Amino acid sequence: MDLKVEPQLSSKDLFLLYKHLYDYLGPQYWWPGETKEEISIGAILTQNTTWKNVEKAIENLKREGLLDFKKILELDKDYLAQLIKPSGYYNQKAQKLKNFAEFMLKEFGGKFDVSIDKWSLREKLLSVKGVGKETADSIILYAFEKPIFVVDAYTKRILLRHGVIESDKIEYDEIAKLFYLSIPEDVKIYNEYHALFVNIGKNYCSKRTPKCNECPIKKLIKD
DNA sequence: CTCCAGGGGGCCA
DNA sequence: TGGCCCCATGGA
Numbered sequence: 001m002d003l004k005v006e007p008q009l010s011s012k013d014l015f016l017l018y019k020h021l022y023d024y025l026g027p028q029y030w031w032p033g034e035t036k037e038e039i040s041i042g043a044i045l046t047q048n049t050t051w052k053n054v055e056k057a058i059e060n061l062k063r064e065g066l067l068d069f070k071k072i073l074e075l076d077k078d079y080l081a082q083l084i085k086p087s088g089y090y091n092q093k094a095q096k097l098k099n100f101a102e103f104m105l106k107e108f109g110g111k112f113d114v115s116i117d118k119w120s121l122r123e124k125l126l127s128v129k130g131v132g133k134e135t136a137d138s139i140i141l142y143a144f145e146k147p148i149f150v151v152d153a154y155t156k157r158i159l160l161r162h163g164v165i166e167s168d169k170i171e172y173d174e175i176a177k178l179f180y181l182s183i184p185e186d187v188k189i190y191n192e193y194h195a196l197f198v199n200i201g202k203n204y205c206s207k208r209t210p211k212c213n214e215c216p217i218k219k220l221i222k223d
Numbered sequence: 224c225t226c227c228a229g230g231g232g233g234c235c236a
Numbered sequence: 237t238g239g240c241c242c243c244a245t246g247g248a
Contacts, residue, residue, distance in 0.1 A: 047230040053246060054229090088245040092231085132231045152229050169238095198229060207227065208248070227248090234241085 005212050007221055008163030014182040018189065020220040021196045028195030031142035033058075036112040038067045040104075043138040044096050044130065045087040056086035069101040069110045096130025103128045118146040133172045141194070147187045149179045150194040154201025161205060162217060 009017065032051075033039035038058065045054045060083040061067050066075065081094035107124060108114050114121070118140060125136035133151075140148040151172050159165045165175065183189060204215035212218060 043229090046228090048228065048243090049230090050228045050246075052228095056246095086245070088228090089230090089243050090245085092243055096231085130231070134230065138229080150229090154229070194229090201229085225248105228246095230243105232242090235239090236237105 003161060003210065003212065004163060005161050005215070005218055009159075009217075009221060011164050011178045011182055014164070014179060015184075017217065017220070018183060018193050018196070021200070021216065022192055024216050024220065025196055025199060028192060028199060030191055030195035031138070033142075035067065036143040037069060037110075038062070040100070040112075040139045040143040041067060041072075041097060043135050043142070044100060045084060045093060047089070047093070047135060049088045054087045057084040060084065060086075069104050072097050072101040073105065092130070099129050100131060112144050114144070118144075118148055121146065122148065137176075141187065141190055145187055147185045147190050149176045149190050151175045152194070152198070152201075154205065155194070155197050157207070158197055158201060158205050158217070161210075161212065162221075 031039045031042065033042055041061070042054055042058055045057050058067070064083065066072060066080075066083070072080065075098075077094050077098065080097065081090040084090050084093055084097070087093060103124075104110050121140055121144060122136055125131050125139060126133065131139070137148045137150045140146050141150055156165070156168060156170070156175060159175065159178075160168055164178065179190075179193070183193070200215065200217060204211045204217075
């Protein structure tokens with residue numbers, strides 16, 4: 001069971017919530033990363049792992065000049081695994097990075113400024129072994145810069161605690177739909193909204209020490 | 224010590 | 237599709 005917070009929010013309030021959070025917390029400047037390659041690689045490395053550990057892995061790759069799809073594809077898999085060890089699941093993730101690098105080179109010549117429909121792009125990304133919905137959507141939004149809404153564990157937990165959704169068994173795409181129906185289709189908004197949710201999730205809605213009483217959302221709802 | 228963090232794939236009924 | 241297991245490190 002997950003705790004709930006009174007009063008409750010409705011899915012119709014999601015755009016209002018965004019505007020309030022943005023006014024209150026300001027831009028979050030996501031996704032951290034100097035290049036699209038770095039951003040997309042980070043999206044895979046952060047699977048079920050804290051960002052702090054991912055930073056170490058990225059730093060190792062950057063130091064070796066390996067934030068490059070061609071080099072990742074050619075690199076010895078075990079060596080790649082050692083470099084990304086701090087991010088955990090290193091054997092699996094080494095293979096995932098190779099799968100993704102090969103996909104990007106074959107499909108788009110390693111480029112991100114492609115004029116492909118975002119849903120077609122999503123289908124293609126989901127066909128890569130190691131890229132699930134959240135990872136695909138993160139890559140589409142933050143590297144390809146197309147308006148796809150990213151749903152993560154924080155998003156689900158926050159919506160659950162504020163009564164927007166009833167059950168944590170709700171499907172990923174069903175949660176995303178709540179946002180597509182409530183807010184304008186806009187890369188900037190989707191970018192900031194997800195980042196704001198992570199901010200709130202980390203600081204006020206973590207599983208272990210939920211500081212619901214100090215949560216900005218609780219204060220904002222009182223309008 | 225236990226539990227969790229910005230998941231995803233494989234297997235099986 | 238729904239449930240279950242595996243992957244693996246670092247931090248609270």
